[in-house]
Amino acid sequence: MRTEKPIIDLKTTKKLFVEHRETIREVFRRAVAQALLEHKRAGNRIAVSENGEVVWIEPEQIQTNRNV
Numbered sequence: 001m002r003t004e005k006p007i008i009d010l011k012t013t014k015k016l017f018v019e020h021r022e023t024i025r026e027v028f029r030r031a032v033a034q035a036l037l038e039h040k041r042a043g044n045r046i047a048v049s050e051n052g053e054v055v056w057i058e059p060e061q062i063q064t065n066r067n068v
Contacts, residue, residue: 037064 017024039046040062047054 033065036062040064 036046040059043059045056045058046062047056049055
């Protein structure tokens, strides 16, 4: 049985996420916006969930924020 200390201290990790939540949220928003723009430019559909069902969105219907 392993008795080693975990590599990641969960208490410290949670504290970091709380302290930097706005930065994390903004970085995540930008990453999603960039991914949507790349899919649209490449002509690829995206899958989304609507009411528990998978719905495919055609590239021309993908709404993007070009200020990524």
